[in-house]
Amino acid sequence: MRAIDATADPRSTPVSRARHPDRLVMKFGGTSVADLERIERVARHVMAAVKAGRKVCVTVSAMAGETDRLVGLTRDAGGEGASRKADYDAVVASGEQVTAGLLALVLQREGVPARSWHGWQVGLKTDGTHGAAAILDIDGETLGAAIDSGEVAVVAGFQGVTDEQRISTLGRGGSDTTAVALAAALGASQCDIYTDVDGVYTTDPRLVPGARRLDLISFEEMLEMASQGAKVLQTRSVGLGMLHGVPIRVLSSLEEPQENPPCTLIVDEEDIMERRVVSAVVPSRAEAKLSLMGIPNVPGMSAAIFTRLAAAKVNIDMIVQSQARTGEAANLSFTLKEDDLARTQAALADMKDEIGFTGVLADQNVSKVSIIGVGMNDHSGVAAQMFETLADRGINIQNISTSEIKISVLIPAEYTELAVRALHDAFSLGEVH
Amino acid sequence: MRAIDATADPRSTPVSRARHPDRLVMKFGGTSVADLERIERVARHVMAAVKAGRKVCVTVSAMAGETDRLVGLTRDAGGEGASRKADYDAVVASGEQVTAGLLALVLQREGVPARSWHGWQVGLKTDGTHGAAAILDIDGETLGAAIDSGEVAVVAGFQGVTDEQRISTLGRGGSDTTAVALAAALGASQCDIYTDVDGVYTTDPRLVPGARRLDLISFEEMLEMASQGAKVLQTRSVGLGMLHGVPIRVLSSLEEPQENPPCTLIVDEEDIMERRVVSAVVPSRAEAKLSLMGIPNVPGMSAAIFTRLAAAKVNIDMIVQSQARTGEAANLSFTLKEDDLARTQAALADMKDEIGFTGVLADQNVSKVSIIGVGMNDHSGVAAQMFETLADRGINIQNISTSEIKISVLIPAEYTELAVRALHDAFSLGEVH
Numbered sequence: 001m002r003a004i005d006a007t008a009d010p011r012s013t014p015v016s017r018a019r020h021p022d023r024l025v026m027k028f029g030g031t032s033v034a035d036l037e038r039i040e041r042v043a044r045h046v047m048a049a050v051k052a053g054r055k056v057c058v059t060v061s062a063m064a065g066e067t068d069r070l071v072g073l074t075r076d077a078g079g080e081g082a083s084r085k086a087d088y089d090a091v092v093a094s095g096e097q098v099t100a101g102l103l104a105l106v107l108q109r110e111g112v113p114a115r116s117w118h119g120w121q122v123g124l125k126t127d128g129t130h131g132a133a134a135i136l137d138i139d140g141e142t143l144g145a146a147i148d149s150g151e152v153a154v155v156a157g158f159q160g161v162t163d164e165q166r167i168s169t170l171g172r173g174g175s176d177t178t179a180v181a182l183a184a185a186l187g188a189s190q191c192d193i194y195t196d197v198d199g200v201y202t203t204d205p206r207l208v209p210g211a212r213r214l215d216l217i218s219f220e221e222m223l224e225m226a227s228q229g230a231k232v233l234q235t236r237s238v239g240l241g242m243l244h245g246v247p248i249r250v251l252s253s254l255e256e257p258q259e260n261p262p263c264t265l266i267v268d269e270e271d272i273m274e275r276r277v278v279s280a281v282v283p284s285r286a287e288a289k290l291s292l293m294g295i296p297n298v299p300g301m302s303a304a305i306f307t308r309l310a311a312a313k314v315n316i317d318m319i320v321q322s323q324a325r326t327g328e329a330a331n332l333s334f335t336l337k338e339d340d341l342a343r344t345q346a347a348l349a350d351m352k353d354e355i356g357f358t359g360v361l362a363d364q365n366v367s368k369v370s371i372i373g374v375g376m377n378d379h380s381g382v383a384a385q386m387f388e389t390l391a392d393r394g395i396n397i398q399n400i401s402t403s404e405i406k407i408s409v410l411i412p413a414e415y416t417e418l419a420v421r422a423l424h425d426a427f428s429l430g431e432v433h
Numbered sequence: 434m435r436a437i438d439a440t441a442d443p444r445s446t447p448v449s450r451a452r453h454p455d456r457l458v459m460k461f462g463g464t465s466v467a468d469l470e471r472i473e474r475v476a477r478h479v480m481a482a483v484k485a486g487r488k489v490c491v492t493v494s495a496m497a498g499e500t501d502r503l504v505g506l507t508r509d510a511g512g513e514g515a516s517r518k519a520d521y522d523a524v525v526a527s528g529e530q531v532t533a534g535l536l537a538l539v540l541q542r543e544g545v546p547a548r549s550w551h552g553w554q555v556g557l558k559t560d561g562t563h564g565a566a567a568i569l570d571i572d573g574e575t576l577g578a579a580i581d582s583g584e585v586a587v588v589a590g591f592q593g594v595t596d597e598q599r600i601s602t603l604g605r606g607g608s609d610t611t612a613v614a615l616a617a618a619l620g621a622s623q624c625d626i627y628t629d630v631d632g633v634y635t636t637d638p639r640l641v642p643g644a645r646r647l648d649l650i651s652f653e654e655m656l657e658m659a660s661q662g663a664k665v666l667q668t669r670s671v672g673l674g675m676l677h678g679v680p681i682r683v684l685s686s687l688e689e690p691q692e693n694p695p696c697t698l699i700v701d702e703e704d705i706m707e708r709r710v711v712s713a714v715v716p717s718r719a720e721a722k723l724s725l726m727g728i729p730n731v732p733g734m735s736a737a738i739f740t741r742l743a744a745a746k747v748n749i750d751m752i753v754q755s756q757a758r759t760g761e762a763a764n765l766s767f768t769l770k771e772d773d774l775a776r777t778q779a780a781l782a783d784m785k786d787e788i789g790f791t792g793v794l795a796d797q798n799v800s801k802v803s804i805i806g807v808g809m810n811d812h813s814g815v816a817a818q819m820f821e822t823l824a825d826r827g828i829n830i831q832n833i834s835t836s837e838i839k840i841s842v843l844i845p846a847e848y849t850e851l852a853v854r855a856l857h858d859a860f861s862l863g864e865v866h
Contacts (some may be wrong), residue, residue, distance in 0.1 A: 030759035036509050070531065076469050078538030085541065086547045091534035094527035098503065105511030116520045120553070121598055124780070165554055 019187030023147060024054040026192045027157065027179030032253035033099045034064040036106075040372035043106045045194065046152060048257035055147040057182055059157040060103055061175040062095025062267060077376065083131035086166040089159070091121070093167045096156035096175070104154045105226060116153040117143070119168075120161035124178070130160045132171035135160060135178075140185035147186070155182060169412040176237035184244035191246050193233065194253035199264035200225070200232055202283040202429035207420050214279060218269040218374050221279050223247075224406045228370040229284030233266075241266065269374055277382060278373035278427040281422050285413060287317075287368045288341045289398065292348070294358030302332060307357060312347040315338050318368070318399040318410055329358070335399060335410055336366060347433075366398065367416040369422055370408040377391055377404045389426040395419055452620030456580060457487040460590065460612030461624045465686035466532045467497040469539075475684065476539045479585060479707070485546060488580040491592040492614055493536055494608040495528025503528055516564040519599040524593070526600045529608070531587035537587045547585040549574070552592040552600065557611070559593035565604035566594060566637050568611075573618035580619070588615060609670035617677035624679050626666065627634070627686035633665055633698035635862035636714040640853050643863035647712060648697060649653045651702040651807050654712050655681075658802035661803040662717030666699075667711045674699065702807055710815060711806035711860040720750075720801045721774045722831070724766040725781070727791030729794060730746065735765060737788060745780040746771050751801070751832040751843055762791070766842055767830060771797060799831065800849040803841040804856055822859040828852055 013073055026049065028042045042060070049056050061067075070092045074082040082088045100116035107114035119126075123139025127408030149155050162168050170177055176193060183191035198213065200222065205211040219242035226235040232250060241248045251263035268274070295301050297361075302321065309316060318335040341362060348360050376382050386407055390397060395418065399410035411419055423428060459482065461475045473491070482489050494500075503525045507515040515521045533549035540547035552559075556572025580586050590608030595601050604609055611625060616624035631646065632654065638644040650658075652675035659668040665683060674681045684696035702708070728734050735754065742749060750767040769777055774795060781793050809815050819840055823830060828851065832843035844852055857863060 028798070034504070073469070073531070073535055074538055077472065077535040078542050082538055085538065087534040087537040087547075090549050090551070091531050094530050096529050098524050101520040102510040104520040105515055105518065105524075108520070108805055109511050115519075116523050118523070118600075167551075169473070214580075220462075261582065275770055 001426045010368065017222045020055070020144070021189045022053065022055050023144070023188040023189055024049055024056050024192065024383045025183040025188045026056060026058045026194065027175060027178050028058065028060050028194045028253055029175060029196075030061040030064040031196050032194050033060050033062075033103070036102070038253070039099070039103055039106055039183070040257065041105060041113075042194075043110060045253065045257045046107060047101075047110060047112055050083070055150075057147050057155060057186060057188070058155045059105065059155040059175060060096060060099040061157050062098055062337065066095040066098070067092060077164060086130050086344040088167070089130045089169045091165050093156070093159040093169050093392045096158050100154045100156040104152075107152055112152055113150055114154055114156045115146075115251070116156065118156050120165070122155055122182075123161035124155075124181075124325065126160035126162055126168040126170070128164065128166075130166075130168055133160060133162070133168035135170065135181045136407065138181055138185035140187070143182070144186050167406075176234045177240060180237045180244070180248065181248055182345045183246045184240065188246065190249060190250060191241065192249045193237075194251055195232065196252065196254060198222075198233060198252035198255070198262040199250050200230070200266075200280075201206065202279065203424050205419055207283065207417050208281075208424045208430075210424065212430055212432070215262050216265050216267065216272055217279060218272055219266055220269055220293050220405055221372050221374055223264045224370070224372045224403065225280055225282050228282040228368065228389070228406065229286065229406060230280070230282050242268070266417065272374075275378070276361065276373050276374040277375040277379045278371050280369045280372050281420050281423045281427070281429065282372060283416050284368045284370075285416060286338045287335050287366050287410065288338045289333055289335050289363040290341075290344065290365050291331060291361040291363075292327040292357045292359075293331050293361065295332055296356045297327055297330055298355060301330075301355060305332070305351070308351050309347060312343065314347065318401040318408065320399050333399065335349060335366070335368065365411050365413045366421075368408050368410055369404055369416065369419045369423065371427065374405050376406070381406050385426060386423060389422050390419055393418055393422050437608060439579035442693065445787050449537070453488070453577070453690070454468045455484055455486065455488050455847040456577070456619050456621040457489050457623055457625065458612055458616040458619065458621045458626065459489060459491045460608060461491065461493050461627045461686055462608060462629075463494040463497040463500070463537065464629050465495045465627050466493050466495075471686070472532070472536055472539055473793050475536060475627070476543060476687065478686065478690045479536075480543060480545055481649070483585065488583075490527075490576060490580050490586045490588060490619060490621070491536065492588040492591050492608060492612045492615060493529060493532040496532055496684065498858065499531070513756065519563050519595075519601070522601050522602045526592040526602050529591050533587045533589040537585075540585055541631075544669070546583055547587055548579075548817045549589065549638055551589050553594035553598070555586075555588055555615075557588075557593035557614075559601040559603070560595070561595045561601070562599055563599075566593060566595070566601035567615045573620070576615070577619050585610055590812045592852040609667045611671060612680055613670045613673040613677070613681065616679040617673065621679065623682060624674065625682045625684060626670075627684055628665060629685065629687060630665060630683075631685035631688070632683050633697040633699075633713075635712065636857050637716060640716065640850050641857050641863075643857065645863055647697050649698050649700065649705055650712060652699055652704055652843060653702055653838055654807055655699045657803070657805045657836065658713055658715050661715040661801065661805065661839065661841060662719065663715050673701065675701070699762055705807075708808040708811070709806050710808040710812045711804050713805050713863065714853050714860070715803045715805060715864065716849050717801045717803075718768070718849060719771045720768050720799050720843065721768055721771045722763060722768050722782070722796040722799050722843065723728055723777065723793040724796070725776075725790045725792075726764050726794065727762040729789045730760055730763055734763075734788060738765070738784070741784050742780060743761070747768055747777045747780065751834040753832050766797070766832065768801065782813070798846045799843050800852075801841050801843055802845045802856065803839055804860065805839045808837050809839075816840050818859060819856065823852055826851055826855050
C-alpha cells in the first residue's frame with residue numbers, strides 16, 4: 001500500500017502528473033453547504049463543470065455548525081478522551097455523510113446522475129489514529145470508473161476507514177486533505193477548493209485594504225503561508241498537492257458559476273514564469289513567547305528541554321538562546337501557538353527541578369509577521385529591507401527566524417497592523433507586476 | 434443466504450431456539466435516547482444486564498426528532514421520491530449511528546468495554562428496497578464473538594447494507610425489527626424492547642383507567658394487536674420473533690434498572706399455560722371507509738378493483754359487498770388507513786370510467802375496535818357477546834371482520850371510548866385471572 005500522506009515528506013519531488021485531464025475534484029467547505037439554498041448553489045457549480053465536459057468528483061464538509069454539535073455530544077458522552085476513540089469518529093463522521101447524501105439528491109433532482117460515497121465505500125484507508133488519521137490509500141479505480149461513466153461522485157469528506165473496518169476522521173481541515181488525496185488517486189487534472197473567499201491574497205484584506213488577490217502562487221509559498229498562519233488552506237493539503245503535483249485552485253462558492261471566475265491557482269514553482277521576490281505578508285496573532293531563565297550551562301540542556309517538549313507534542317518556533325558569558329547560566333526563549341501555552345507551561349513545570357532552570361516567563365502579547373516569496377533566495381537585501389522598514393516605524397523586533405523563502409519576526413502585538421501595512425507597501429504588493 | 438425476514442411467512446413454525454442462553458439483545462427507541470441524560474440511564478440498564486452475567490448486544494434508534502429532521506432535509510433536497518433512493522438512506526441512517534457512538538462512549542466512560550457497530554460492519558445484509566428494506570442476513574458469528582469477549586456491542590438500528598455496498602434503511606419501526614433479527618442471528622435467549630411504557634396492556638390506559646398490564650401474551654395475539662393498531666410493537670418485529678422463537682420482553686426505559694421490573698413477555702402460545710378467551714381490546718381511530726356505489730353486476734368487477742388498489746400499494750381491510758337483487762348494480766365498501774385515503778381516492782378516480790361505478794363515498798368518522806384472544810377459537814359465543822355488548826349501548830356496527838383469534842367491528846368514531854370500556858368490562862379484562 002503506497003502511503004498517500006502518512007509517511008512521505010511533502011517537500012519531496014512530485015511523483016505523479018495528471019493521467020486523466022478530464023477528471024476534476026471539487027471541494028466545498030462547511031459554510032458553502034450551510035443550508036439547502038447553498039447546497040443548491042454548490043449543485044450549480046458542479047453542473048457547470050459537468051456541462052463543460054469534466055468527470056466530476058465532489059467532496060463536502062458537514063453543514064456549518066454540525067461538526068461542533070456532534071463533537072459537543074461526544075465530549076458530554078465520553079469526556080475529554082473522546083476524540084481519541086473510534087466511537088467519536090463514528091459519531092462525528094455522520095455530519096459529512098448527511099451533506100454528501102443531500103448534494104447527491106439535489107443533483108439527481110436536477111437530472112444529473114450522482115451518488116454519495118462514504119469513506120469506506122471509496123476505499124479511503126487510513127491509519128488508526130482516530131480523530132486525526134492519516135490517509136494511507138484510496139481506491140481510485142472504483143471511483144474513477146464511477147465518474148468516467150458520467151455519474152457525479154459526491155464523497156463525504158474528512159473520513160476514511162481503518163484496517164479494522166472502523167470509521168476514522170482526519171481531524172479538523174481534513175476535508176481539504178480528502179479533496180487533494182482524491183485528486184491524486186484519480187489522477188485528476190486539478191483540485192478546486194471552494195471556500196468563502198475568492199483566492200489567496202497578498203495579505204489579510206481586513207488589515208490592508210490594498211491587499212491584492214494572487215492569480216498564481218507556488219506550492220512552496222502557499223505551504224509557508226499556511227504554516228505561518230494564513231487560514232485559506234490547510235498546510236497538510238498543500239503539501240499533499242505539491243507531493244503529487246496536483247494543481248489546486250482556490251475560489252469562492254458564494255458566487256454563481258461563471259466562466260473564468262476570480263481565483264488563485266497553486267502550482268509548481270517551475271510552472272511560474274516570473275518569480276516574485278516577496279509574494280505575501282502573513283500576520284499571525286495566535287502566538288505566545290516563553291522564556292526560560294537561568295538554565296545551567298551544561299552541554300545538552302537545550303536538547304533535553306526540546307526533546308521533552310516534543311514528547312508533549314508541542315510545536316516550537318523561533319528559538320533564541322542568549323548567554324552572557326562562558327560558564328554563566330543561559331536564557332532560552334521560543335514561540336509557540338497560544339493554544340498550546342497552558343499545556344507547555346505544565347510540561348515545563350514538570351521538568352523544572354530536573355533541568356534546573358530558575359524561572360519561566362510567558363508573553364501572550366506578541367504577533368508573528370512573515371514575508372514569503374520564492375524569489376527571496378536569489379535576492380540579497382530582503383531581510384535588511386524588512387528590518388529597516390520596521391525600524392523606521394519604531395517597531396522593535398524580539399525574535400527572527402528565516403527559511404529559504406520566508407522571513408518571520410516576532411513583534412509586540414499592538415504593532416501588527418502597522419507592520420503588515422508597512423511591509424505590504426515596502427515590497428509593492430498592492431501593485432500588479 | 435438464509436432470508437431472515439424477507440421471504441418467509443412469519444406465521445410459519447419457529448425454526449430456531451436460543452443456542453446461547455447467556456446472550457441478550459436490548460433495544461432502546463428514540464424517546465429512550467432523546468438526550469444525554471436518557472442515554473446515561475440506558476447505559477445503567479445495559480450495565481445491570483452485564484453485571485447479571487449477560488453477553489449484551491444493544492441496538493438503538495436515533496435521538497427523538499432526529500429522524501424527522503433528516504427526513505425533512507432529504508425531502509427538501511430530493512422532492513417526494515427521495516425515500517426510495519439510496520442517498521436518502523445514506524442521510525437518514527446517520528441518526529442511529531450518532532446514538533450508537535454516544536452510548537458506546539458513555540459505557541466506556543463508565544468502565545464497560547463497548548463499541549458501536551453500523552449495519553455494514555455487522556454484515557446486516559438487506560435487499561435493495563431503499564427506505565423500506567427487508568433484512569436478508571446478519572453475520573451473527575462476528576457479533577457473537579465480540580459480545581462473548583465481554584465487549585458490549587452497540588448496533589445502530591434501522592439500517593443495513595445492500596449487495597451493492599450501499600446503506601439501506603428498514604423504514605419506520607425498523608429498529609424493533611433490527612433488535613429481533615439480531616437476537617435471532619445471535620441465538621440470544623431473549624430480546625428486551627425498552628420503550629416509554631412498561632408493557633402491553635389489555636387496552637389503551639388513556640381510554641380505560643382499569644386497563645391492566647399483561648404479564649404474558651402469545652406472539653399470535655401480539656401480532657393481531659399490532660396489526661389492529663396497538664402501537665407498542667411493530668407487526669414486523671413480532672412476526673420475526675415468532676418465526677425464530679425469540680421471546681420478546683416489553684419494558685420501560687424511563688425507570689431505573691431494577692430486579693423483576695414490570696414488563697410483558699411475548700412467547701409462543703404453547704408456552705402459555707392458561708389461554709384467555711379474550712386478552713385485549715384494541716381501538717384504532719386512524720381508519721376510513723370508502724363506499725363504491727353502482728358497480729355493474731358483471732363477474733370479476735371486485736377482483737378488477739382490488740387488483741388495481743393493490744398495485745397502488747393500498748392495504749384494504751373489512752370488505753362488505755351488498756347487492757339488492759340479482760342483475761342490479763352492487764355497492765362495495767371497505768376500510769383502510771386514514772393516511773392512505775387521498776391516494777386511494779386518486780386511484781379510484783383513475784379507474785372510475787373503466788370499471789363503471791357511479792360514485793365514491795368517503796367516511797373518516799369511523800373507528801375500528803377489535804377483541805383479541807387465542808382462546809377465542811375454542812369458545813363459541815364470543816362474537817355474540819361482543820355484538821350484544823355494543824347493541825346494549827346503542828352502538829351501531831357498520832362492518833365486521835374476523836380471524837381465528839380476533840373480531841373487529843367498524844363503528845362511528847364518537848362511540849370509540851364507550852365501546853372499548855364496555856368490551857373491557859364485558860370480558861373482565863380488568864381482573865387478574
